[in-house]
Amino acid sequence: PMLLPDAALLAGVPEDILCFSRSFEDLTCFWDEEEEEAASRTCHFYYRDVLTACAVSTWRHGASRTRHVCVFPSQDVRLFTPLHLHVLNATTNQTKYWRELSVEAVGLIAPPANITARWAGAAGQLYVSWQPPLVDYLNFFLYEVRHCPASSPEMPFSTAQDPSGQRPGDPSIRPASSTHASTAGVATASPGVEQGLVQTNTWVVLQDLQPGVRYHIQVRSKPDGTSMDGVWGPWSQAVAAETPHSSGDIGLYCSTPDLQHVRCEWSWDTAEPHSSHQLFYRAPPSGAGTREDAWQRCEEASVGAQGSHACTFQPRAGSAISVLVNITRPHVPPTLSYFKEPFWLHQAVLTEAPQLVQVTMSQGRLSLQWLPPLEALAEQLDYQVRYAVENSHDWKVLQVPRAARKEVLDLRPGARYCAQVRAQPSGPWYQGSWSAWSKPVVVDATADAGKGQGRSGGCGHRSHTAKGRRAR
Structure with a gap:
């Protein structure tokens, strides 16, 4: 038997x-x-x-x-x-x-020993390692790895390939460590298994995996045919590891207001008020053989209304940034991880709103002048100006030439107008999202107003946007 x-x-x-x-x-x-x-x-x-x-x-x-x-x-x-x-x-x-x-x-060799699997620190990747099955013949074996989602045991295993040739280090924080799954290894490959690339390394990075999925992983060994030969041995018992969820699942958004600090925001189900949230960040590995930075915990955390969370940190200058949010709950599974793929500070800019410093009205022409929200970006900022009749919902939005600091609008006389401006970095180096609109100013364009000065005020409306033409 x-x-x-x-x-x-x-x-x-x-x-x-x-x-x-x-x-x-x-x-x-x-x-x-x-x-x-x-x-x-x-x-x-x-x-x-x-x-x-x-x-x-x-x-x-x-x-x-x-x-x-x-x-x-x-x-x-x-x-x-x-x-x-x-x-x-x-x-x-x-x-x-x-x-x-x-x-x-x-x-006909036993499976490799001490098989472990963990998140590889990148989206859709798991790092699997093992030790040779025979200590007296360390460099005489080929290995094959297969994996499948733990929740779908009827699905045939996929066979791993290792195109990267890179060995990642050990991140100090990861979504899931390896555990032995309850299902034992089988002697032969499941029907429909695609036999892929066989390798001599004692590790592999599984790639193109689904986010937020727990995988079962097995390894088998075979003499490499050089000095020793034979057939594929039995598959190992399965170990399990989980990929982190997509950051989009919690609406994780990160940006920098000043090119030094990063603010990340995300939302969580208000029906789970007892959850604990932690954000970690680090620079991703720069290449093969390089040492990985340890994950740093973001300390300046805050909780807002409607399940909103935020945290601000200062990353290392001159490198990309990876972000991981761990959410711990009082029930199973206790911890969920959400990973945001690496981004660069200069490509995630979200400035404050521009400041309107001069608003004048003369003979139906409205002149707006503002300061850039960040002087270092002044030459790479696009602007939009919008205006509407006070208490109206019909905004006219005008695109302003890059790096401009003023705009003149022709307005119909006989009404009071609200006007605002916003900025977006869109240059060859700095890129990002539109800022919030500036504080609204109210100007009087009544026929008999003559020259007038704008004043700050609340327009009190958020409405649909209608495209308009810039004044000539």
């Missing part, structure tokens, strides 16, 4: 006598016969040039077959020495089966 799982892996070997070695220091051989045939005659099993008898044990195999098994004495197991096997009919002394082999060519 202990032989059966290993024997099934030799089903594709075209020999009458099937043999395997688990450690290259042992050897087991067997052959199968129909039960009636086995009962009608007796066979003897011999090996070596000088025929040496082996004590054969017999097992019932399946419904109508008999399996004869020889486990070789350890003193007769020698590497790189041809071994001649013979099965003789005891009645006629005729050879029924024979085979010549070497022990180093029939390896």
Whole structure:
């Protein structure tokens, strides 16, 4: 019975006598016969040039077959020495089966040891590592990894490939560490499994995985065919690891108002008031062989209304930024992780609103003048001006030339207008989102107003936007 799982892996070997070695220091051989045939005659099993008898044990195999098994004495197991096997009919002394082999060519090796899996620190990636199955033959094996979502056991496993060739370091904070799954490894590949790239490394980065999914992962080994050879061994027991969820699931948005600090905001279900939120950040690895920065915890956290959360931190200058939000809850699963892919500070700018410093009205022409929200970005800022009749919802939005600091609008006389301006970095280096609109100013364009000065005031409306034309 202990032989059966290993024997099934030799089903594709075209020999009458099937043999395997688990450690290259042992050897087991067997052959199968129909039960009636086995009962009608007796066979003897011999090996070596000088025929040496082996004590054969017999097992019932399946419904109508008999399996004869020889486990070789350890003193007769020698590497790189041809071994001649013979099965003789005891009645006629005729050879029924024979085979010549070497022990180093029939390896059937156990799965790798100490398999671990964890998040690799990048979107859709898990890092899997293991140790060789035999300590005396560390560099003699090929490995194959397969994985599938833990929630879909009926799905065939996918076979891992390792196109990156890069070894990530160990992040100090990760969504899930490896655990042994409840399902045991199977002896053969599931139907429909795509056999992919085989590798000699004792680690692999699984890529293009789904976010927020727990995966079951298995590894198997095989002699590499150089000095040692054989067949694929059994799959390991499954280990489990989880990819972090997408940052979009919690609306995670990060930006910098001043090119020094980063403010991240996200929202959470108000039905879970007892959750604990932590944000971590770091610079992603810059390439193969480089040391990873440790995750830093963001300390300046705040909680707003309607389940909104925010945290502000100052990242290391001159590098991209990765962000991870861990949300701990009082029920299972206790911690959910949300990962935002790396971004650069200069591409995530969200400035304060521009400041209107001069607003004048003369003969139906409104002149607006403002200061850029961040002087360092002055030459790379686009602006929009919008205006509407006071207490109206019909905004006219005008695009202003890049880096401009003033605009003149032709207004119809006989009404009071609200006007605002906003900015967006859109240059070759600095990029980002539109700022909030500036505080509204109210101007009087009545026919008899003549020259007038705008004043700050509340327009009190947020409405649809209608495109307008810039004054000539």
